[in-house]
Amino acid sequence: MQPxxxxxxxxxxxxxxxxxxxxxxxxxxxxxxxxxxxxxxxxKLLMQxxxxxxxxxxxxDINMPFLDGLETAALIKKNKPGIKIIFISMHYDASIKTxxxxxxxxxxVHKNISAKELKDALYKVVAGENVFxxxxxxxxxxxxxxxxxxxxxxxxxxxKTEVAIIKLIAGxxxxxxxxxxxxxxxxxxESHRKNILRKLKAKNMAEVIAFAVKYGxx
Amino acid sequence: MQPxxxxxxxxxxxxxxxxxxxxxxxxxxxxxxxxxxxxxxxxKLLMQxxxxxxxxxxxxDINMPFLDGLETAALIKKNKPGIKIIFISMHYDASIKTxxxxxxxxxxVHKNISAKELKDALYKVVAGENVFxxxxxxxxxxxxxxxxxxxxxxxxxxxKTEVAIIKLIAGxxxxxxxxxxxxxxxxxxESHRKNILRKLKAKNMAEVIAFAVKYGxx
DNA sequence: TAATATATACCTGTAAACAGGTATGCCTTA
DNA sequence: TAAGGCATACCTGTTTACAGGTATATATTA
Numbered sequence: 001m002q003p004x005x006x007x008x009x010x011x012x013x014x015x016x017x018x019x020x021x022x023x024x025x026x027x028x029x030x031x032x033x034x035x036x037x038x039x040x041x042x043x044k045l046l047m048q049x050x051x052x053x054x055x056x057x058x059x060x061d062i063n064m065p066f067l068d069g070l071e072t073a074a075l076i077k078k079n080k081p082g083i084k085i086i087f088i089s090m091h092y093d094a095s096i097k098t099x100x101x102x103x104x105x106x107x108x109v110h111k112n113i114s115a116k117e118l119k120d121a122l123y124k125v126v127a128g129e130n131v132f133x134x135x136x137x138x139x140x141x142x143x144x145x146x147x148x149x150x151x152x153x154x155x156x157x158x159x160k161t162e163v164a165i166i167k168l169i170a171g172x173x174x175x176x177x178x179x180x181x182x183x184x185x186x187x188x189x190e191s192h193r194k195n196i197l198r199k200l201k202a203k204n205m206a207e208v209i210a211f212a213v214k215y216g217x218x
Numbered sequence: 219m220q221p222x223x224x225x226x227x228x229x230x231x232x233x234x235x236x237x238x239x240x241x242x243x244x245x246x247x248x249x250x251x252x253x254x255x256x257x258x259x260x261x262k263l264l265m266q267x268x269x270x271x272x273x274x275x276x277x278x279d280i281n282m283p284f285l286d287g288l289e290t291a292a293l294i295k296k297n298k299p300g301i302k303i304i305f306i307s308m309h310y311d312a313s314i315k316t317x318x319x320x321x322x323x324x325x326x327v328h329k330n331i332s333a334k335e336l337k338d339a340l341y342k343v344v345a346g347e348n349v350f351x352x353x354x355x356x357x358x359x360x361x362x363x364x365x366x367x368x369x370x371x372x373x374x375x376x377x378k379t380e381v382a383i384i385k386l387i388a389g390x391x392x393x394x395x396x397x398x399x400x401x402x403x404x405x406x407x408e409s410h411r412k413n414i415l416r417k418l419k420a421k422n423m424a425e426v427i428a429f430a431v432k433y434g435x436x
Numbered sequence: 437t438a439a440t441a442t443a444t445a446c447c448t449g450t451a452a453a454c455a456g457g458t459a460t461g462c463c464t465t466a
Numbered sequence: 467t468a469a470g471g472c473a474t475a476c477c478t479g480t481t482t483a484c485a486g487g488t489a490t491a492t493a494t495t496a
Binding site (some may be wrong): 016017018019020022023024025026027030041088090109111112113114115117118169170171172173174202203204205206207209210213214218 | 234235236237238240241242243244245248259306308327329330331332333336387388389390391392420421422423424425427428431432436
């Protein structure tokens, strides 16, 4: 752990509920050795802020408009792997668990924890530990969550790659952007697009996205 | 308003999200003239605490386990009408509005407001005013309907035509198809598309549709 | 009434999506 | 082991979307 008297640990809070973010900010600022650099209310803004600021830790809400927490976290871990990320959310399920493991997220704290527990979590993450805090023990064990979107996927026999591409398209990515992100040929991504349209019998991707979001895939 | 240097205004915070309650507590304690007596996480506990403590204001979450905010508020207003109550919630609808009017609730603040706005609300309620603060302007005016999508529309200042076109695009219609259906010029529909993309700061329509469906517009 | 928002429409490009193929190596599983 | 699904990649077109403008009549509102 860094000597807190030398260098305060810099934190950014990302949560679309301003009052919550402001409250957390106050709690962190009152924690010795920690200071909040900024608090933002959506993922896009967070990415912009990260061009200017270099936090040590990001407290990241999972449900946010304009780039949700998971996508944002993946981007950050890819581009700035040194920054530690703690998810903060009302809900926890198997998909989040998997995401945390795969992407090296440093912690998950439930929004129902106390200020003291949040501080403990921050100290632990700074010390290099991974933390998981929730006061709903049920939600920790309850792994078999009703994964949203599975129905949609199985109904149309979509493959993993196709699902991934649908999600990226829903985020506004073009075929070229997707090819770059996933290190695929432009032509490969186009093939996937065509297969998706064929399987869903859709006229274009706008229609696909509408269905996918309705069925909880995105 | 009470002279704050003589008697601090006593507040109780009731919210089942501890971290949120703790954050609000810190915000209030850092507000001159205010102090938090207690913070509780359910309605039953709040009623017990009120046997011992006499707050001036209660910040009351509507969605709480063990006696929700509305029931709790009704009980308090019946037994201790002198205590002012400000609802604090993520959601606002016609039923809450009716309840506020019938039961003389002193304010409603949305959880997405800033710390400063919360402080303003507290000052106003102490001064005898009723407050309503939300950063979703649609929800203030839109009284008789939890119309899904209105939030999305007002937030991005979309016009009727633009909304209609978004819906058609989500259904898979091309610009030409839309122009035919609505007896508009192809070029007009393209203009609307451009305006939509500009307003939502989206890269393409797929992204727009994803947002629109998420917010219940489609 | 002056300014602003809305709906309409046009013009000129470039970029991207879509259509309809073919093909191949790699798994999985019947 | 043979068949099928999957992910990968390529080719050739056509169509559509997007970008960046301008413009004008009609409301609406400050």
